[in-house]
Amino acid sequence: MSDATYLNDEQAPRISVASPSDYFALLKPRVMSLVVFTALAGLLLAPTPPHPLIGFASLLAIAVGAGASGALNMWYDADIDALMTRTRKRPIPAGRLDPETTLAFGLVLATLSIFTLGYVANWFAAALLAFTILFYVVIYTIWLKRWTPMNIVIGGAAGALPPMVGYAAATGEINLASVVLFAIIFMWTPPHFWSLALLRSEDYARAGVPMLPNVAGEDRTRLEILIYALALAPLGVAPWLMGFASLAYGLVSIGGGIALVAVAAAVFKQREGDAARQAARRMFLFSILYLFLLFLVLVVERTAHIFALI
Amino acid sequence: MVNEMTDAGEKMKKSASLFDRPGVVLTEEQARSRRARNIAIGVTIALLAALFYAVTLVKFGAAIVNRTI
Numbered sequence: 001m002s003d004a005t006y007l008n009d010e011q012a013p014r015i016s017v018a019s020p021s022d023y024f025a026l027l028k029p030r031v032m033s034l035v036v037f038t039a040l041a042g043l044l045l046a047p048t049p050p051h052p053l054i055g056f057a058s059l060l061a062i063a064v065g066a067g068a069s070g071a072l073n074m075w076y077d078a079d080i081d082a083l084m085t086r087t088r089k090r091p092i093p094a095g096r097l098d099p100e101t102t103l104a105f106g107l108v109l110a111t112l113s114i115f116t117l118g119y120v121a122n123w124f125a126a127a128l129l130a131f132t133i134l135f136y137v138v139i140y141t142i143w144l145k146r147w148t149p150m151n152i153v154i155g156g157a158a159g160a161l162p163p164m165v166g167y168a169a170a171t172g173e174i175n176l177a178s179v180v181l182f183a184i185i186f187m188w189t190p191p192h193f194w195s196l197a198l199l200r201s202e203d204y205a206r207a208g209v210p211m212l213p214n215v216a217g218e219d220r221t222r223l224e225i226l227i228y229a230l231a232l233a234p235l236g237v238a239p240w241l242m243g244f245a246s247l248a249y250g251l252v253s254i255g256g257g258i259a260l261v262a263v264a265a266a267v268f269k270q271r272e273g274d275a276a277r278q279a280a281r282r283m284f285l286f287s288i289l290y291l292f293l294l295f296l297v298l299v300v301e302r303t304a305h306i307f308a309l310i
Numbered sequence: 311m312v313n314e315m316t317d318a319g320e321k322m323k324k325s326a327s328l329f330d331r332p333g334v335v336l337t338e339e340q341a342r343s344r345r346a347r348n349i350a351i352g353v354t355i356a357l358l359a360a361l362f363y364a365v366t367l368v369k370f371g372a373a374i375v376n377r378t379i
Contacts, residue, residue, distance in 0.1 A: 015336060017343045020350035053368050057361055120365050 016101070022091040026074055026102060027067030027109075034291075035066040035162045038185060041295045042166030042178050044302035045244065049309075050121070050170045057120040058169035062162060065113035065129045069136040069158070071106035075099050076141050080207035086200060121169035128168050132161040146208065149215040156189030157182075177244045180235075181298075187235055188291050191228040191264060194221050195283035198267075198276075222268045225283065229264035233257030236294055249297045256290045263287075 039062045043055055050058070074081065074090055082093035091097040110133050118126030140155030163181035164174050197204060197211040198221060204211040213221045236257050240250030263279075263286045270279040336344065367374060 015334070015340045015344075016347075017339050019343050019346050023347075023350070051368050053364055057365050060361070119362075120369075 014098070016097070018091065018097045018101075022096045023105060025091055026071040026097070026105060027064075028070030028073075029067075031070060031159075032063050032066045035159070036063045037292075037295055037299070038181065039063075039162035039166035039169075041298045041302070042163030042168075042181055043170045044299060044306065045163075045167050045175075045177050045181075046170035048170075049306050054120055055170070058117060058125070059166070061113045061117035061120065062129060062165055062169070064109055065117070065133055066162070068106050068109035068113055069133045071102055071109065072133075072137045073141045075102040075106055076137070077145075078102075080146075080209060083207040084200070084203040086203055117165075117169060122172045124172050125165055125168035128161065128165045128174075132158055132165060135161070147210070149210045149212045151210070152193045152212075153190050156186050156193075159189055160185035177239070177242065180238050180242065184232070184235055184238075184294065185291070187228060187232040188287060191225040191232070192284065192287040192291075194225050195267065195280045195287065197221065198280040199284065219271065222271065226261075226264045226268045229261050233261050236260075236290075239294075239298065245298055246301050249294070249301065252293055252297050256293055260286065260290050 036059055039059055043050070043058065049055065074092055077087075078090075078092040078099055081087035081090050087093065092099055092102055110130075114126050114130045114133070117129050136155070136158035140151065140158055144151040144155050160182045163185070164178045167178035168174055194212050197213050198218060201211065201213040201218070205214050212224060234257065236253040237250060239245035240247065240253060245253075263283050266279045267276075267283045270276045
Protein backbone atom coordinates (compact mmCIF):
# COMPACT_ATOMS: atom_id res chain seq x y z
CA MET A 1 0.00 0.00 0.00
CA SER A 2 1.19 3.51 -0.84
CA ASP A 3 2.26 5.97 1.87
CA ALA A 4 0.18 8.65 0.15
CA THR A 5 -3.33 8.92 1.55
CA TYR A 6 -6.45 9.81 -0.41
CA LEU A 7 -9.96 10.52 0.83
CA ASN A 8 -11.32 7.77 -1.43
CA ASP A 9 -10.26 5.47 -4.22
CA GLU A 10 -11.49 7.85 -6.92
CA GLN A 11 -8.98 10.48 -5.79
CA ALA A 12 -6.09 8.09 -6.07
CA PRO A 13 -4.21 8.36 -9.38
CA ARG A 14 -4.76 5.39 -11.72
CA ILE A 15 -1.34 3.91 -12.08
CA SER A 16 -1.03 0.98 -14.44
CA VAL A 17 0.35 -2.35 -13.32
CA ALA A 18 0.25 -3.72 -16.87
CA SER A 19 3.32 -5.66 -17.90
CA PRO A 20 4.84 -5.73 -21.41
CA SER A 21 3.27 -9.19 -21.81
CA ASP A 22 -0.20 -7.61 -21.44
CA TYR A 23 0.59 -5.29 -24.34
CA PHE A 24 1.95 -8.24 -26.31
CA ALA A 25 -1.31 -10.14 -25.67
CA LEU A 26 -3.20 -7.24 -27.28
CA LEU A 27 -1.44 -8.08 -30.54
CA LYS A 28 -3.11 -11.54 -30.72
CA PRO A 29 0.22 -13.33 -31.24
CA ARG A 30 -1.29 -16.52 -32.68
CA VAL A 31 -3.21 -14.61 -35.35
CA MET A 32 -0.10 -12.55 -35.98
CA SER A 33 2.00 -15.67 -36.59
CA LEU A 34 -0.49 -16.84 -39.24
CA VAL A 35 -0.39 -13.41 -40.87
CA VAL A 36 3.42 -13.46 -40.97
CA PHE A 37 3.44 -16.95 -42.45
CA THR A 38 0.92 -16.18 -45.21
CA ALA A 39 2.51 -12.79 -45.97
CA LEU A 40 5.88 -14.57 -46.28
CA ALA A 41 4.36 -16.92 -48.88
CA GLY A 42 3.10 -13.89 -50.84
CA LEU A 43 6.46 -12.17 -50.57
CA LEU A 44 8.31 -15.25 -51.81
CA LEU A 45 6.07 -15.46 -54.88
CA ALA A 46 7.82 -12.38 -56.27
CA PRO A 47 9.84 -13.14 -59.44
CA THR A 48 12.78 -11.23 -57.96
CA PRO A 49 12.87 -11.57 -54.18
CA PRO A 50 13.65 -8.42 -52.18
CA HIS A 51 16.85 -7.96 -50.15
CA PRO A 52 16.53 -10.19 -47.06
CA LEU A 53 16.58 -7.19 -44.71
CA ILE A 54 13.89 -5.39 -46.72
CA GLY A 55 11.85 -8.60 -46.72
CA PHE A 56 12.31 -9.01 -42.97
CA ALA A 57 11.40 -5.37 -42.24
CA SER A 58 8.35 -5.64 -44.50
CA LEU A 59 7.14 -8.77 -42.70
CA LEU A 60 7.75 -7.06 -39.36
CA ALA A 61 5.65 -4.07 -40.45
CA ILE A 62 2.87 -6.39 -41.68
CA ALA A 63 3.01 -8.31 -38.38
CA VAL A 64 2.79 -5.10 -36.34
CA GLY A 65 -0.10 -3.93 -38.54
CA ALA A 66 -1.91 -7.20 -37.79
CA GLY A 67 -1.12 -6.72 -34.10
CA ALA A 68 -2.52 -3.19 -34.21
CA SER A 69 -5.74 -4.58 -35.70
CA GLY A 70 -5.90 -7.08 -32.84
CA ALA A 71 -5.42 -4.33 -30.23
CA LEU A 72 -8.09 -2.13 -31.81
CA ASN A 73 -10.42 -5.15 -31.96
CA MET A 74 -9.86 -5.78 -28.24
CA TRP A 75 -10.51 -2.10 -27.51
CA TYR A 76 -13.88 -2.13 -29.29
CA ASP A 77 -14.94 -5.61 -28.19
CA ALA A 78 -13.98 -5.29 -24.51
CA ASP A 79 -17.65 -5.40 -23.45
CA ILE A 80 -18.43 -8.68 -25.21
CA ASP A 81 -14.99 -10.15 -24.47
CA ALA A 82 -15.90 -9.90 -20.76
CA LEU A 83 -18.95 -12.11 -21.36
CA MET A 84 -17.23 -14.93 -23.25
CA THR A 85 -15.20 -17.68 -21.55
CA ARG A 86 -12.70 -17.74 -24.42
CA THR A 87 -11.92 -14.02 -24.17
CA ARG A 88 -12.62 -12.92 -20.62
CA LYS A 89 -8.95 -13.22 -19.63
CA ARG A 90 -7.87 -10.69 -22.26
CA PRO A 91 -6.09 -7.63 -20.79
CA ILE A 92 -9.05 -5.19 -20.78
CA PRO A 93 -11.79 -7.46 -19.35
CA ALA A 94 -9.27 -8.83 -16.85
CA GLY A 95 -8.67 -5.24 -15.67
CA ARG A 96 -4.96 -5.14 -16.49
CA LEU A 97 -5.31 -2.46 -19.17
CA ASP A 98 -7.83 0.32 -19.67
CA PRO A 99 -9.61 0.89 -23.01
CA GLU A 100 -8.08 4.34 -23.61
CA THR A 101 -4.54 3.00 -23.34
CA THR A 102 -5.42 0.10 -25.66
CA LEU A 103 -6.92 2.45 -28.24
CA ALA A 104 -3.84 4.67 -28.17
CA PHE A 105 -1.55 1.63 -28.40
CA GLY A 106 -3.47 0.26 -31.39
CA LEU A 107 -3.55 3.58 -33.25
CA VAL A 108 0.16 4.23 -32.69
CA LEU A 109 1.10 0.74 -33.89
CA ALA A 110 -1.20 0.97 -36.92
CA THR A 111 0.32 4.30 -37.97
CA LEU A 112 3.85 3.11 -37.31
CA SER A 113 3.38 -0.13 -39.27
CA ILE A 114 1.86 1.62 -42.31
CA PHE A 115 4.58 4.26 -42.54
CA THR A 116 7.32 1.71 -41.89
CA LEU A 117 6.06 -0.52 -44.72
CA GLY A 118 5.80 2.54 -46.97
CA TYR A 119 9.40 3.47 -46.23
CA VAL A 120 11.04 0.04 -46.34
CA ALA A 121 8.99 -1.41 -49.23
CA ASN A 122 6.63 0.84 -51.18
CA TRP A 123 3.53 2.98 -50.65
CA PHE A 124 1.21 0.66 -52.60
CA ALA A 125 1.89 -2.12 -50.08
CA ALA A 126 1.47 0.40 -47.25
CA ALA A 127 -1.92 1.47 -48.64
CA LEU A 128 -2.96 -2.18 -48.88
CA LEU A 129 -1.89 -2.72 -45.26
CA ALA A 130 -3.85 0.38 -44.20
CA PHE A 131 -6.88 -0.98 -46.04
CA THR A 132 -6.46 -4.35 -44.28
CA ILE A 133 -6.34 -2.73 -40.83
CA LEU A 134 -9.29 -0.46 -41.65
CA PHE A 135 -11.29 -3.39 -43.03
CA TYR A 136 -10.68 -5.53 -39.93
CA VAL A 137 -11.42 -2.79 -37.43
CA VAL A 138 -14.19 -0.79 -39.07
CA ILE A 139 -15.91 -3.20 -41.47
CA TYR A 140 -15.54 -6.41 -39.46
CA THR A 141 -15.24 -5.44 -35.79
CA ILE A 142 -17.36 -2.31 -35.58
CA TRP A 143 -19.91 -2.99 -38.30
CA LEU A 144 -20.40 -6.65 -39.27
CA LYS A 145 -19.51 -8.66 -36.17
CA ARG A 146 -22.53 -7.64 -34.08
CA TRP A 147 -24.91 -7.23 -37.00
CA THR A 148 -24.95 -10.25 -39.30
CA PRO A 149 -24.11 -13.97 -39.20
CA MET A 150 -22.19 -13.35 -42.43
CA ASN A 151 -19.67 -11.38 -40.31
CA ILE A 152 -16.98 -14.00 -40.70
CA VAL A 153 -17.60 -14.47 -44.44
CA ILE A 154 -17.08 -10.82 -45.40
CA GLY A 155 -14.75 -9.96 -42.52
CA GLY A 156 -12.55 -12.89 -43.49
CA ALA A 157 -11.21 -10.74 -46.32
CA ALA A 158 -9.07 -8.86 -43.80
CA GLY A 159 -7.35 -12.05 -42.68
CA ALA A 160 -6.92 -13.16 -46.29
CA LEU A 161 -5.14 -10.03 -47.52
CA PRO A 162 -1.62 -10.59 -46.04
CA PRO A 163 -0.31 -12.70 -49.00
CA MET A 164 -1.30 -9.82 -51.32
CA VAL A 165 0.35 -7.30 -48.99
CA GLY A 166 3.48 -9.47 -48.93
CA TYR A 167 3.58 -9.74 -52.71
CA ALA A 168 2.93 -6.00 -53.06
CA ALA A 169 5.78 -5.29 -50.61
CA ALA A 170 8.16 -7.26 -52.83
CA THR A 171 6.98 -6.05 -56.23
CA GLY A 172 4.87 -2.89 -55.85
CA GLU A 173 1.88 -4.58 -57.49
CA ILE A 174 -0.46 -7.55 -57.12
CA ASN A 175 -0.77 -10.51 -59.45
CA LEU A 176 -3.16 -13.39 -59.99
CA ALA A 177 -1.08 -15.81 -57.88
CA SER A 178 -1.36 -13.56 -54.80
CA VAL A 179 -5.11 -13.19 -55.45
CA VAL A 180 -5.40 -17.01 -55.49
CA LEU A 181 -3.70 -17.19 -52.09
CA PHE A 182 -6.14 -14.52 -50.88
CA ALA A 183 -9.04 -16.62 -52.20
CA ILE A 184 -7.78 -19.77 -50.42
CA ILE A 185 -7.67 -18.02 -47.02
CA PHE A 186 -10.96 -16.24 -47.75
CA MET A 187 -12.73 -19.57 -48.39
CA TRP A 188 -10.94 -21.23 -45.46
CA THR A 189 -12.05 -18.69 -42.85
CA PRO A 190 -15.82 -19.42 -42.61
CA PRO A 191 -15.65 -23.21 -42.09
CA HIS A 192 -12.78 -22.71 -39.62
CA PHE A 193 -14.63 -20.19 -37.46
CA TRP A 194 -18.02 -21.85 -37.81
CA SER A 195 -16.58 -25.08 -36.41
CA LEU A 196 -15.34 -23.00 -33.45
CA ALA A 197 -18.78 -21.36 -33.22
CA LEU A 198 -20.39 -24.82 -33.00
CA LEU A 199 -18.21 -25.51 -29.97
CA ARG A 200 -18.71 -22.07 -28.40
CA SER A 201 -22.28 -21.23 -29.41
CA GLU A 202 -23.29 -20.56 -25.77
CA ASP A 203 -20.43 -18.09 -25.46
CA TYR A 204 -21.48 -16.18 -28.57
CA ALA A 205 -25.15 -16.27 -27.55
CA ARG A 206 -24.30 -14.80 -24.12
CA ALA A 207 -22.36 -12.00 -25.80
CA GLY A 208 -25.09 -11.40 -28.39
CA VAL A 209 -22.76 -12.02 -31.33
CA PRO A 210 -24.87 -13.35 -34.24
CA MET A 211 -22.75 -16.32 -35.28
CA LEU A 212 -24.32 -18.73 -37.76
CA PRO A 213 -25.19 -21.53 -35.26
CA ASN A 214 -27.07 -19.05 -33.05
CA VAL A 215 -28.95 -17.39 -35.90
CA ALA A 216 -29.53 -20.08 -38.55
CA GLY A 217 -29.13 -23.16 -36.35
CA GLU A 218 -26.48 -25.85 -36.02
CA ASP A 219 -27.76 -27.98 -38.92
CA ARG A 220 -27.50 -25.09 -41.37
CA THR A 221 -24.02 -24.34 -40.04
CA ARG A 222 -22.92 -27.94 -40.62
CA LEU A 223 -24.23 -27.76 -44.19
CA GLU A 224 -22.39 -24.46 -44.80
CA ILE A 225 -19.16 -25.94 -43.43
CA LEU A 226 -19.45 -28.85 -45.85
CA ILE A 227 -20.24 -26.55 -48.82
CA TYR A 228 -17.26 -24.30 -48.05
CA ALA A 229 -14.97 -27.33 -47.62
CA LEU A 230 -16.12 -28.65 -51.01
CA ALA A 231 -15.33 -25.27 -52.59
CA LEU A 232 -12.04 -24.87 -50.75
CA ALA A 233 -10.56 -28.27 -51.64
CA PRO A 234 -10.26 -27.62 -55.43
CA LEU A 235 -9.29 -24.00 -54.82
CA GLY A 236 -6.40 -25.24 -52.67
CA VAL A 237 -5.06 -27.15 -55.69
CA ALA A 238 -5.19 -24.04 -57.93
CA PRO A 239 -1.58 -22.87 -57.25
CA TRP A 240 -0.29 -26.14 -58.74
CA LEU A 241 -2.79 -26.11 -61.64
CA MET A 242 -1.83 -22.51 -62.43
CA GLY A 243 1.85 -23.38 -62.43
CA PHE A 244 3.20 -21.35 -59.54
CA ALA A 245 3.51 -24.33 -57.19
CA SER A 246 5.19 -27.70 -57.70
CA LEU A 247 3.81 -31.22 -58.02
CA ALA A 248 4.66 -31.74 -54.33
CA TYR A 249 2.29 -28.89 -53.49
CA GLY A 250 -0.29 -30.40 -55.82
CA LEU A 251 -0.15 -33.76 -54.02
CA VAL A 252 -0.32 -32.17 -50.55
CA SER A 253 -3.24 -29.95 -51.56
CA ILE A 254 -5.15 -32.86 -53.14
CA GLY A 255 -4.58 -35.13 -50.12
CA GLY A 256 -5.32 -32.30 -47.67
CA GLY A 257 -8.44 -31.27 -49.60
CA ILE A 258 -9.84 -34.82 -49.59
CA ALA A 259 -9.17 -35.09 -45.85
CA LEU A 260 -10.75 -31.67 -45.23
CA VAL A 261 -13.94 -32.67 -47.06
CA ALA A 262 -14.01 -35.96 -45.11
CA VAL A 263 -13.69 -34.10 -41.79
CA ALA A 264 -16.37 -31.59 -42.86
CA ALA A 265 -18.64 -34.49 -43.90
CA ALA A 266 -18.22 -35.96 -40.41
CA VAL A 267 -19.32 -32.60 -38.94
CA PHE A 268 -22.35 -32.72 -41.23
CA LYS A 269 -23.24 -36.28 -40.23
CA GLN A 270 -22.56 -36.21 -36.47
CA ARG A 271 -25.22 -33.93 -35.03
CA GLU A 272 -25.73 -35.05 -31.44
CA GLY A 273 -23.73 -35.31 -28.23
CA ASP A 274 -20.01 -35.84 -27.79
CA ALA A 275 -19.56 -37.23 -31.31
CA ALA A 276 -20.82 -33.93 -32.75
CA ARG A 277 -18.51 -31.88 -30.54
CA GLN A 278 -15.57 -34.15 -31.39
CA ALA A 279 -16.27 -33.72 -35.10
CA ALA A 280 -16.46 -29.92 -34.79
CA ARG A 281 -13.24 -29.83 -32.76
CA ARG A 282 -11.52 -32.05 -35.34
CA MET A 283 -12.69 -29.70 -38.12
CA PHE A 284 -11.40 -26.66 -36.23
CA LEU A 285 -7.97 -28.21 -35.64
CA PHE A 286 -7.64 -29.89 -39.04
CA SER A 287 -8.50 -26.67 -40.88
CA ILE A 288 -5.51 -25.03 -39.16
CA LEU A 289 -3.26 -27.94 -40.16
CA TYR A 290 -4.59 -27.86 -43.75
CA LEU A 291 -3.86 -24.17 -44.27
CA PHE A 292 -0.51 -24.47 -42.50
CA LEU A 293 0.56 -27.35 -44.75
CA LEU A 294 -0.42 -25.59 -47.97
CA PHE A 295 1.53 -22.46 -47.09
CA LEU A 296 4.44 -24.42 -45.61
CA VAL A 297 4.97 -26.28 -48.89
CA LEU A 298 4.71 -23.00 -50.81
CA VAL A 299 7.21 -21.26 -48.51
CA VAL A 300 9.67 -24.16 -48.61
CA GLU A 301 9.62 -24.58 -52.39
CA ARG A 302 9.76 -20.84 -53.09
CA THR A 303 12.72 -20.54 -50.69
CA ALA A 304 14.45 -23.40 -52.48
CA HIS A 305 13.71 -21.68 -55.81
CA ILE A 306 15.28 -18.42 -54.55
CA PHE A 307 18.40 -20.23 -53.34
CA ALA A 308 18.64 -21.91 -56.74
CA LEU A 309 18.49 -18.45 -58.33
CA ILE A 310 21.33 -17.25 -56.14
CA MET B 311 -4.39 41.74 15.20
CA VAL B 312 -3.06 38.84 17.23
CA ASN B 313 -5.77 36.61 15.76
CA GLU B 314 -4.83 37.60 12.17
CA MET B 315 -1.18 36.74 12.84
CA THR B 316 -2.17 33.38 14.26
CA ASP B 317 -4.29 32.67 11.14
CA ALA B 318 -1.39 33.58 8.85
CA GLY B 319 0.89 31.28 10.82
CA GLU B 320 -1.61 28.43 10.51
CA LYS B 321 -1.88 28.97 6.74
CA MET B 322 1.90 28.87 6.37
CA LYS B 323 2.05 25.66 8.36
CA LYS B 324 -0.64 24.11 6.13
CA SER B 325 1.06 25.09 2.89
CA ALA B 326 4.39 23.80 4.22
CA SER B 327 2.77 20.49 5.06
CA LEU B 328 1.54 20.26 1.44
CA PHE B 329 5.15 20.24 0.25
CA ASP B 330 6.07 17.65 2.87
CA ARG B 331 3.52 15.18 1.53
CA PRO B 332 5.02 12.23 -0.28
CA GLY B 333 2.81 12.78 -3.36
CA VAL B 334 2.28 9.78 -5.58
CA VAL B 335 4.20 6.91 -4.11
CA LEU B 336 4.20 3.78 -6.23
CA THR B 337 3.56 0.40 -4.73
CA GLU B 338 6.18 -2.23 -5.34
CA GLU B 339 4.05 -3.83 -8.06
CA GLN B 340 3.41 -0.50 -9.80
CA ALA B 341 7.12 0.39 -9.73
CA ARG B 342 8.10 -3.05 -11.03
CA SER B 343 5.61 -3.01 -13.90
CA ARG B 344 6.52 0.57 -14.86
CA ARG B 345 10.19 -0.37 -14.96
CA ALA B 346 9.41 -3.39 -17.13
CA ARG B 347 7.36 -1.22 -19.50
CA ASN B 348 10.12 1.38 -19.69
CA ILE B 349 12.71 -1.26 -20.53
CA ALA B 350 10.40 -2.76 -23.20
CA ILE B 351 9.82 0.68 -24.78
CA GLY B 352 13.55 1.47 -24.68
CA VAL B 353 14.57 -1.81 -26.28
CA THR B 354 11.84 -1.48 -28.94
CA ILE B 355 12.89 2.05 -29.90
CA ALA B 356 16.58 1.06 -30.01
CA LEU B 357 15.82 -1.92 -32.26
CA LEU B 358 13.58 0.20 -34.46
CA ALA B 359 16.29 2.83 -34.85
CA ALA B 360 18.83 0.12 -35.73
CA LEU B 361 16.41 -1.41 -38.23
CA PHE B 362 15.73 1.93 -39.94
CA TYR B 363 19.47 2.64 -40.06
CA ALA B 364 20.21 -0.75 -41.65
CA VAL B 365 17.28 -0.50 -44.08
CA THR B 366 18.47 2.95 -45.16
CA LEU B 367 21.94 1.55 -45.88
CA VAL B 368 20.45 -1.28 -47.93
CA LYS B 369 18.18 1.10 -49.88
CA PHE B 370 21.11 3.36 -50.71
CA GLY B 371 23.15 0.34 -51.77
CA ALA B 372 26.45 1.12 -53.43
CA ALA B 373 25.42 4.78 -53.75
CA ILE B 374 26.14 5.16 -50.04
CA VAL B 375 29.84 5.65 -50.85
CA ASN B 376 29.18 7.96 -53.80
CA ARG B 377 29.77 11.32 -52.10
CA THR B 378 32.33 14.07 -52.00
CA ILE B 379 34.67 13.88 -49.05
